[in-house]
Amino acid sequence: MRPRRRNVTRSIAVHSYKGGTGKTTITANVAVALALKGRRVGVMDMDLEGPGLHVFFDLDPSQLRFTVNDVLAGVAPPEAACVRMSEKMNLNGGEIYYTPASVKVSEIMRTLKEGFELDTFENAIRRLQEKFGLHYLLIDTHPGIQHDTLLALGICDHQVVISRVDQQDIFGTGVLVEISSTMDKPVHLILNMIPPRIRESEVLKFARTLGAHFTVDMAGWLPFSEEVIGSLSKAILTLKMPRNPMSQRFRGLAEAIESFA
């Protein structure tokens, strides 16, 4: 008889060195792709300086009682800042539990000024995992290597680094992977916004070279898509346009994430 697989959450930090690489877009689309497969998925906005997930989830965090900022300040339990999206999004039995970050300037400034304790953050993650029986917890982060982002990277089981093929990004990705490797966590690379003129064979060759160079797992790549940029971050393609080729690509990334060891 096969041993039963333990139901443990995989926590995954989605990160990039440079801004605007597609972290939030990929997080939202992959979260929905996983939920549509029946998974219970937590999504946390840890881009405390520039939150963006609420746009995809069509929620105004200033209308909510608590956000992740309150959780990090120790004034709210994590589940109180968590919004169950499944009914609104009609996820066919899957679940998304979304923890937004505050969009109020005063609160953003307070969190940045006061910071937070590693323990508080770690306990919040553990509590969400247990309370909602999560299969996955995706954490969207702020670009770069400041303190709160490094904490998120250090706590998660896996790090997904998003990079464009732009040389500036590639340099930063190298820096990130070097930092990540000191944390002893598996690092997975996703190349995004591949320009249409670059052929798939070239991308694959480039991806292999990059993967070998940085000793990271190449989790996948996405082309530049007019539909994605044209959606103005207001639509999650995997939900609204499941037949679109980009939705298929996002589902491919979800599968790659499911195969993380």
Ligand SMILES: Nc1ncnc2c1ncn2[C@@H]1O[C@H](COP(=O)(O)OP(=O)(O)OP(=O)(O)O)[C@@H](O)[C@H]1O
């Ligand atoms: N594959 C793609 N093709 C075309 N546009 C894309 C693609 N992926 C993301 N974008 C667009 O790039 C922009 C930045 O995406 P997104 O906000 O997801 O990046 P980010 O890494 O989260 O940015 P930030 O670092 O500011 O948080 C958005 O306009 C988004 O629609």
Ligand SMILES: [Mg+2]
């Ligand atoms: Mg973002």
